Structure formats: C-alpha cells, structure tokens
Amino acid sequence: MTDLTLTVNGKRVTRDVPGETLLSELLRETLRLTGTHVGCDTSQCGACAVHMDGKVVKACTMLAHQAAGTEITTIEGLANGELHPMQKAFNDNHGLQCGFCTPGMIMAGVDMVQRYKAEGKTLDEAAIRHELEGNLCRCTGYHNIVKSIQQAATEM
Amino acid sequence: MSDTGIGARVKRKEDKRFITGKGRYTDDVRVDNQAYAAFVRSPHAHARVNGIDTSAAEGMEGVIAVLNGNQLTGDGIGNLICGWAVSSKDGSPMNMGPWSALATDRVRFVGDAVAVVIAESQALARIAAEAVEVDYEELPAVVQADKALADGAPQVHDNAPGNLIYDWEIGDAAATDAALEGAHHITEMKVVNQRLSPNPMEPRSAVAIFDTAEDHYTLYTTSQNPHLARLVLSAFYNVAPEHKLRVIAPDVGGGFGAKIYIYPEEITCLWASMKTGRSVKWTGDRAESFMTDMHGRDHITTARMGFDADGKITGFKVDTIANFGAYMSLFSSAVPTYLYATLLSGQYDIANIHCNVRAVYTNTVPVDAYRGAGRPEACFLIERMMETAAREMGTDPGELRRKNFIDTFPHETPVIMTYDAGDFSGNLDKAKAAADVAGFAQRRAEAESRGKLRGLGYSCYIEACGIAPSAAVGSLGAGVGLWESAEVRVNPVGTIEVLTGSHSHGQGHETTFAQIVAERFSQPIENVSIVHGDTDKVQFGMGTYGSRSGAVGMSAIVKAMDKVEAKVKKIAAHTLEASEDDIVIEGGVVKVAGTDREMGWHEVGLAAYTGHNLPDGMEPGLKEGAFYDPVNFTFPAGCYIAEVEIDPDTGDCKVVQFTAADDFGTIINPMIVEGQVHGGVAQGIGQAMLERVVYDDDGQLITGSYMDYQMPRAEDVPFLTIEHNTTVCPNNPLGIKGCGEAGAIGAPPAVINAITDAIGDNDIQMPATAQKIWRALKGRQTAMAAE
Numbered sequence: 026m027t028d029l030t031l032t033v034n035g036k037r038v039t040r041d042v043p044g045e046t047l048l049s050e051l052l053r054e055t056l057r058l059t060g061t062h063v064g065c066d067t068s069q070c071g072a073c074a075v076h077m078d079g080k081v082v083k084a085c086t087m088l089a090h091q092a093a094g095t096e097i098t099t100i101e102g103l104a105n106g107e108l109h110p111m112q113k114a115f116n117d118n119h120g121l122q123c124g125f126c127t128p129g130m131i132m133a134g135v136d137m138v139q140r141y142k143a144e145g146k147t148l149d150e151a152a153i154r155h156e157l158e159g160n161l162c163r164c165t166g167y168h169n170i171v172k173s174i175q176q177a178a179t180e181m
Numbered sequence: 182m183s184d185t186g187i188g189a190r191v192k193r194k195e196d197k198r199f200i201t202g203k204g205r206y207t208d209d210v211r212v213d214n215q216a217y218a219a220f221v222r223s224p225h226a227h228a229r230v231n232g233i234d235t236s237a238a239e240g241m242e243g244v245i246a247v248l249n250g251n252q253l254t255g256d257g258i259g260n261l262i263c264g265w266a267v268s269s270k271d272g273s274p275m276n277m278g279p280w281s282a283l284a285t286d287r288v289r290f291v292g293d294a295v296a297v298v299i300a301e302s303q304a305l306a307r308i309a310a311e312a313v314e315v316d317y318e319e320l321p322a323v324v325q326a327d328k329a330l331a332d333g334a335p336q337v338h339d340n341a342p343g344n345l346i347y348d349w350e351i352g353d354a355a356a357t358d359a360a361l362e363g364a365h366h367i368t369e370m371k372v373v374n375q376r377l378s379p380n381p382m383e384p385r386s387a388v389a390i391f392d393t394a395e396d397h398y399t400l401y402t403t404s405q406n407p408h409l410a411r412l413v414l415s416a417f418y419n420v421a422p423e424h425k426l427r428v429i430a431p432d433v434g435g436g437f438g439a440k441i442y443i444y445p446e447e448i449t450c451l452w453a454s455m456k457t458g459r460s461v462k463w464t465g466d467r468a469e470s471f472m473t474d475m476h477g478r479d480h481i482t483t484a485r486m487g488f489d490a491d492g493k494i495t496g497f498k499v500d501t502i503a504n505f506g507a508y509m510s511l512f513s514s515a516v517p518t519y520l521y522a523t524l525l526s527g528q529y530d531i532a533n534i535h536c537n538v539r540a541v542y543t544n545t546v547p548v549d550a551y552r553g554a555g556r557p558e559a560c561f562l563i564e565r566m567m568e569t570a571a572r573e574m575g576t577d578p579g580e581l582r583r584k585n586f587i588d589t590f591p592h593e594t595p596v597i598m599t600y601d602a603g604d605f606s607g608n609l610d611k612a613k614a615a616a617d618v619a620g621f622a623q624r625r626a627e628a629e630s631r632g633k634l635r636g637l638g639y640s641c642y643i644e645a646c647g648i649a650p651s652a653a654v655g656s657l658g659a660g661v662g663l664w665e666s667a668e669v670r671v672n673p674v675g676t677i678e679v680l681t682g683s684h685s686h687g688q689g690h691e692t693t694f695a696q697i698v699a700e701r702f703s704q705p706i707e708n709v710s711i712v713h714g715d716t717d718k719v720q721f722g723m724g725t726y727g728s729r730s731g732a733v734g735m736s737a738i739v740k741a742m743d744k745v746e747a748k749v750k751k752i753a754a755h756t757l758e759a760s761e762d763d764i765v766i767e768g769g770v771v772k773v774a775g776t777d778r779e780m781g782w783h784e785v786g787l788a789a790y791t792g793h794n795l796p797d798g799m800e801p802g803l804k805e806g807a808f809y810d811p812v813n814f815t816f817p818a819g820c821y822i823a824e825v826e827i828d829p830d831t832g833d834c835k836v837v838q839f840t841a842a843d844d845f846g847t848i849i850n851p852m853i854v855e856g857q858v859h860g861g862v863a864q865g866i867g868q869a870m871l872e873r874v875v876y877d878d879d880g881q882l883i884t885g886s887y888m889d890y891q892m893p894r895a896e897d898v899p900f901l902t903i904e905h906n907t908t909v910c911p912n913n914p915l916g917i918k919g920c921g922e923a924g925a926i927g928a929p930p931a932v933i934n935a936i937t938d939a940i941g942d943n944d945i946q947m948p949a950t951a952q953k954i955w956r957a958l959k960g961r962q963t964a965m966a967a968e
C-alpha cells in the first residue's frame with residue numbers, strides 16, 4: 026500500500042491504495058464514484074473517460090498512482106449547480122438510451138469541444154464522428170450523440 | 182395532442198440520473214460483507230474433466246472458498262434448460278443435452294465454467310482462479326454447423342446423435358416443389374447469416390445476498406426480465422423457492438437479447454452466497470462477455486424462389502442449418518423455427534412455402550435471441566432473394582417487390598402467421614421519395630466522376646412482435662405464457678405509480694409509459710412514476726424483448742387504467758350526484774360533462790382512501806391491476822433504402838445515405854422511436870459490414886475483444902432519414918406494433934443489396950468488409966480481363 030493524493034471533483038483526497046490499482050478502480054471502488062463505467066478490457070470503449078487536468082483520459086488504462094497530484098473530474102463533478110451544457114444537450118437530443126456509455130460520451134464531448142475551441146477549429150459532424158473513435162455506444166447508433174455534441178458546441 | 186401525451190416528443194424523465202453519473206447498475210451495488218467470485222473457465226473447446234485440484238487456490242490470500250460442479254449438483258441445483266419444446270418432423274422430441282452451471286465431467290466450449298473462487302476482492306479471486314488446476318483430456322471439437330452434421334463429426338452431447346437437436350419443417354413440401362417445378366424463373370442462393378455477439382456496453386454482473394436468518398436470497402442482476410429469472414431460478418434450477426428469492430434488475434446497460442437468459446454465473450453466485458454465508462458479486466469483463474454471453478444468428482441457408490412469367494412469386498423453398506452452440510439456451514429452439522420460418526413470406530403473397538430447419542450442437546458459445554432473433558435471418562434471406570431475382574430478371578427491384586406485396590388484410594401466410602394490417606406499397610413510396618431514388622442515377626454518375634462506385638439497395642422487412650398470445654405459443658411448445666402485467670396505483674394525493682412487468686434498459690419506459698398515463702388521467706407527467714425491475718415491488722411480468730413492451734406492456738397498463746377510470750367515475754358520480762356516464766376526466770379534474778360541477782383528481786384519490794363517503798359496497802383505495810394477453814402477434818413493417826460509396830482501390834465502403842420508412846402502428850414518443858431505429862440500423866450496418874464472431878477450427882475464440890470484433894463506431898454510420906407510415910394495429914388498445922428490432926432486421930439486406938449493386942458482384946457474404954469488397958472487385962477485373 027502506498028499513499029496517493031490527488032484532487033477529485035474539486036476535493037483533495039488521500040488514500041492508501043496498492044500500486045496496481047487502476048484509476049477506474051480508485052474512482053469506482055475506493056471513492057465510490059460509480060458514474061465512471063468500465064465496458065471493456067482493451068481501452069476501446071471509452072465508458073471510463075474522465076478528465077485529468079482538463080484533458081480526457083481513459084481511467085481503465087491508467088494506474089491510480091499515475092494520477093498523483095492531478096485534478097480529476099468525473100461525470101459526478103461536471104454539473105456546477107446546474108447541468109453542464111453537454112449534459113443538457115444529451116437530454117435535449119435523446120443522446121442516451123441505456124446510459125452506460127453516457128458518462129464517457131459526455132466527458133469525451135466536453136473535451137473535444139474545448140480542444141477545438143482552443144485551437145480555433147470547427148467541430149463539424151465529420152470531426153465529431155472522427156473524435157468519437159474511442160467511444161462505443163451500442164444503443165443510439167451515434168445519431169443523437171453527434172447531435173448532442175453539435176448542440177453543446179454552440180452553447181459552450 | 183397534449184405536450185406530454187401520446188405522440189409528443191417528451192424528453193426522457195430517466196435521463197437525469199444517467200447524465201449526472203447517478204445511474205445504479207448492478208456493478209455499482211456493493212453490500213456489507215461483500216465477497217467476489219471469479220470463474221475457472223475451460224481453455225478448451227471440448228474436453229473431459231478428469232479432476233480439479235483446488236488445494237493451491239484454497240490456501241491463497243483472501244480465498245474464502247473454491248467450489249465445483251459436483252458440489253453444485255450435489256446440492257440439488259438443476260441443469261440449465263431450454264424452455265421451448267420443438268419437436269422434429271417425425272414427432273421425436275428435441276435432444277436437449279445436460280448443462281450444469283459448473284461443468285462436472287465435460288466442457289463443451291471455450292469459457293465453459295468448471296469452478297468458482299470466492300475471495301475477499303475481485304483481484305484476489307482472479308489470481309486464485311488461475312491457481313486452480315484442472316486435469317483436462319482434450320477431445321476433438323466441431324465449430325461449424327454444416328460440419329457438425331457430417332459423418333464422423335465429434336459428438337457434442339451423447340443424447341444428440343449426429344449433433345442433431347431437431348429436424349423440423351413448416352409448410353407444404355410437395356406443393357412447393359410442384360410450384361418450383363413449373364416456375365418460369367428460379368432464383369437460387371446460399372446465404373450465411375454470420376454469428377454475432379450482442380455486446381450490450383454494460384458487461385453482465387450479479388450480486389447475490391443470502392440472509393441466513395430468513396433463508397432468503399436477493400439477486401441484483403443485469404436482466405431484461407427479472408420475474409422470469411426468479412421463476413426459472415426457483416422452478417427449474419431449485420436455487421430457492423420463489424417467496425424466498427427477490428430478483429432486482431436495477432439500471433441495466435443495454436440487453437439486445439443477451440440479458441434475457443439466466444446464466445450459470447447468476448445461479449452460481451446465489452448458491453455460493455448460501456455456501457459461504459457471504460454476499461457474492463461477480464462482474465464479467467469484456468473478454469468474458471465475448472466468451473459467455475449468448476451469441477446470435479449463425480444460420481447457413483440454401484433457398485430457391487420461383488417466379489411466373491409475370492414476376493409473381495410461385496413458391497419458396499428453404500433449407501436452414503442453425504448452429505445452437507454447445508448447449509440449448511433458454512429460447513434457442515424457438516428462434517430458427519417460430520421466429521424465423523414463420524416470417525418467410527415476408528411482405529409477399531406467396532402461395533407455397535416450405536422450410537426445413539436442422540438445429541445442431543457445436544463446441545461454441547450457445548446461440549439464442551439477439552435483437553430481431555430469427556426475423557433478421559428471414560428478412561435477409563427474402564430480401565437478398567428479391568433483389569437478386571430482380572437483377573436476374575432485369576426488372577426494377579422496388580417494382581418487383583410491389584408486384585408481390587400483400588395488399589389485403591387480414592392475410593394468412595402458408596407459414597401460420599396472420600398479418601393484421603399494413604401498407605407495404607405506401608412504405609415503399611415513402612422511402613423512395615425520401616431517399617430520392619429518382620435522383621440516384623445522377624448521384625451515381627457524380628460518384629463515378631470522383632472515382633467512387635455508388636450502389637443502392639432496398640429491403641422491405643416485416644417482423645412479428647408483441648409476443649405473444651399465451652395459448653398460441655403454448656400450443657407451439659413455449660413453457661411460459663407471454664402476457665404482461667401492470668398495476669396502477671393512485672395515491673391519496675393523486676400522484677400515480679405504475680408497476681409494470683416490462684423492464685427498461687434503454688427503451689425509455691419511465692417516460693413513454695408515463696405519457697399514456699398522464700394523458701389518460703389528465704395529470705402532469707411529473708406526477709406519474711414508473712416502477713419496474715424488482716420482484717418485491719411488481720408481482721410478476723414477462724419482461725422486455727421481442728419489441729413487446731409497447732404492444733403488450735402498455736396494453737396491460739391500459740387495461741389497469743380502464744379499471745381505475747371506472748372506479749374514479751363511480752366515486753365522482755356519487756360525490757357529485759350525477760350519473761357515471763356523464764363523468765369525464767379532463768383539464769386535470771373529474772367533472773360532470775358540460776357543467777362546472779367537478780372534483781380535483783386528488784380529491785377523488787383522497788375520497789377513495791378516506792372511505793368516508795363512497796358508494797354503497799365499494800372498497801376503499803384506488804389501485805387496480807391487470808394482466809394483458811395479446812390476441813395476435815403485431816406486424817411492424819417498412820422499407821429501408823441504403824446507398825453506399827466504395828473506393829475501388831481499397832474496397833473501403835461507406836453507407837452515405839440511409840432512409841427508413843417504418844410502420845410501427847401508433848407512436849407514443851417519436852423521439853424515442855427514432856432512437857430505437859437509429860440503434861437498430863447501426864447494429865444492422867454492423868452485421869452487414871463489420872461484425873462476425875470467429876472461431877478457429879479447434880474452437881478457439883479468435884474475436885475475444887474489441888480489437889478483433891469490430892463494433893460499429895460513429896464514423897461507420899451516417900445520419901439516418903426516418904419516415905413513418907402508420908397503419909394502426911387493430912389488435913391492441915393503443916394500436917401499437919413495436920419498434921425495437923426493426924432496424925437490426927431491415928438494415929443488413931439493404932446494405933448488402935447496395936454493396937452488390939455498387940460492385941456488380943452478387944456473391945458476397947456478411948460482413949462485407951473492405952477486404953472482401955476489394956477481393957470481389959479484383960476478381961471481377963480479372964474475369965473481365967480474361968473475357
């Protein structure tokens with residue numbers, strides 16, 4: 026066991042966790058933030074996407090200790106009193122069905138909108154579809170996920 | 182139409198918890214004293230188990246118990262069963278081989294569980310599972326359905342000689358042969374409908390809790406039908422009597438059929454929780470999903486379709502081999518028979534149809550219903566045949582279909598279905614207009630100028646949903662009735678809870694079911710909540726699959742609402758001193774029509790529960806239940822048109838345009854219905870172009886992760902154009918037909934018809950990968966060069 030300190034959703038936490046613990050396990054099992062999901066074992070599905078220092082990462086693919094000293098935002102920490110525009114857009118556009126991929130989709134969506142904005146690029150349909158290559162959804166056929174991200178991009 | 186009633190695009194009530202990370206899925210459940218299970222699985226496709234040495238594992242850190250199949254069967258836990266009896270044409274019963282939740286003497290597919298380790302953490306359980314030594318004696322394996330029937334093939338079950346489960350037929354063989362004999366043109370095809378893995382994004386999971394004081398079990402599980410799970414676990418697997426078993430299916434992350442069944446892991450966790458006195462949790466990883474979730478499809482079919490000189494179909498003869506994998510899963514027997522062969526008339530008036538189906542065992546994961554279940558296989562066959570026949574006869578594929586459409590209803594097919602309503606020509610017209618088929622030649626020419634091959638393909642699908650009339654399915658061998666139940670509870674303050682036996686795992690029932698209730702009782706939709714997925718709350722139900730929750734589940738709610746309404750009117754008539762017949766529910770109140778005499782809805786609720794002033798003899802309370810048993814299947818139908826563009830240098834293929842014109846009957850919430858079509862079509866495009874479960878000849882699973890099994894991603898599907906052409910279903914109170922599976926049924930042939938149209942080669946099997954398309958194009962170039 027080794028001490029690990031990081032900031033999760035604005036709160037500083039210190040926990041004693043074994044070195045082999047994945048970030049997704051730390052979030053789900055140790056901190057009981059179960060909004061971050063695990064849908065695969067090969068870093069393909071993106072259900073586990075969270076933000077680390079403002080950039081999207083796959084929490085299943087990182088050791089918890091690699092996140093030492095960073096600021097992590099999970100789906101639970103995204104709403105700030107009211108829903109984040111990306112969360113609202115998913116509700117407005119029926120961008121989710123079973124909801125399992127949704128936290129990862131929303132975190133990936135926020136990241137791509139911010140990145141494109143920062144780089145001054147337009148996030149059109151083709152770009153959204155391309156950017157979603159690391160996120161799988163079995164329910165929606167992506168149609169309404171793309172629409173949701175399009176809407177949020179105009180509102181963020 | 183009110184803004185929350187039938188037909189309104191109401192945003193989903195359930196979304197908030199999912200978009201804020203507050204959903205509660207089975208793996209999110211953790212209880213005191215939690216222990217974890219890891220399964221020891223066979224690495225061999227077929228082997229004798231000569232012994233299991235658990236001593237090393239038992240001594241490892243954190244290990245609570247290591248349990249095996251002999252202990253399980255020794256405790257009287259029953260074998261897994263197929264619940265639908267299908268007999269061979271000679272009258273002999275199907276050959277069901279034994280399937281123990283933990284294999285005792287023989288393993289029959291890679292992933293078959295032989296033992297389970299219960300430990301203090303998931304990691305410790307998994308490490309210890311690696312240390313369990315199983316003495317396997319490898320046996321030869323068989324993987325492909327046709328090879329399983331060959332002489333000398335390895336035998337999967339001793340009681341199924343030749344690996345044959347049943348040899349079944351439907352229709353008139355002699356009449357069909359005669360019709361084909363006299364045909365002007367015959368189209369003949371061999372069609373493989375490849376094996377797929379359903380892949381809901383949430384892996385299966387179970388948390389079993391045994392209460393030693395009460396001898397009572399609770400199971401949280403990723404199930405589409407918790408009530409059926411309880412019934413089967415009690416009545417057939419002897420895990421616990423029903424009143425001592427509570428099954429909860431909380432939020433479930435997609436099902437698509439794979440979560441209908443009661444799996445060995447759930448049985449084992451329940452039993453292990455009793456053995457160890459600990460709550461036992463198991464969550465599969467994706468590798469286990471590929472290895473153990475029931476697969477879908479896997480048919481090999483040869484077929485002949487005869488036409489007269491006028492282009493009318495005279496006969497259709499079909500021979501199918503269906504791969505059932507290593508064991509008969511819960512509904513497996515019904516899929517290639519009553520959900521497949523009975524749909525072989527498609528949308529067409531065909532006088533003579535005969536279909537023979539042989540179901541076989543192989544050393545692979547069991548195969549059962551996956552989104553569409555039998556109907557995609559039927560639709561793919563028919564619609565590939567129609568497109569091919571049109572090409573062979575040089576006629577327009579849309580018009581050849583139109584010529585053969587059934588246009589009077591009810592229509593009885595020679596394969597025992599009675600279609601009740603539809604407008605097949607109307608669907609075709611709507612799709613053609615929306616897809617701008619008239620402009621296709623121009624689009625094709627434009628694509629050609631960019632060096633691309635463009636093709637267009639049709640599919641006119643029909644399916645049977647709303648399963649199903651209990652007496653009818655009973656006569657066909659079903660072990661259960663397929664009705665649905667509902668209970669409508671009006672609280673003293675007028676808010677309403679609806680308890681339903683349907684289960685929502687993405688379908689949006691918490692919204693659509695509330696819509697019909699809010700509209701009927703003229704109440705704000707926020708005041709209606711839908712309760713489902715817990716056998717302690719809802720008495721019984723048959724769950725969600727086969728696009729049945731609208732047509733059957735909502736019908737049960739309507740029936741219960743009829744009873745509530747009758748009582749409300751009695752109470753109001755009594756209080757307002759009017760005749761029941763004059764009472765109406767509108768504008769949020771209960772009133773005497775045409776007057777200002779009224780009671781608030783909540784006042785009626787309160788009156789019912791105070792019981793101070795009720796009509797003579799009336800029981801207090803305002804809560805009614807109903808069971809609804811459908812009188813027929815429902816028949817959603819539609820026309821899909823796909824357009825693809827292919828890069829001839831690489832074979833890379835994109836679906837550039839996809840149009841759906843569906844007839845789903847009454848639509849409660851178009852937003853949700855369109856979402857179902859989006860998802861279904863994406864799965865259909867996945868089947869057509871990307872997905873396939875592959876085993877090597879030794880039965881090793883090659884596609885065991887998302888690195889090898891290609892799921893459709895956002896770039897693989899276009900925005901879809903969706904049209905509705907509604908004919909109301911005459912057989913249920915809301916006129917609903919169902920929409921959950923249409924996309925997965927209708928899309929594959931449309932896409933393959935478009936691809937074969939683009940490349941001018943009709944001989945391509947799914948999935949039509951870039952490599953296959955490139956090879957087909959190369960082959961054609963070579964052939965053309967040789968000519």
Ligand code: FES
Pocket residue numbers: 062063064065066067068069070071072073074083084085086
């Ligand atoms: S769980 Fe992290 S990518 Fe699938």
Ligand code: FES
Pocket residue numbers: 120121122123124125126127161162163164165382434435687
């Ligand atoms: S909403 Fe179910 S996986 Fe995306």
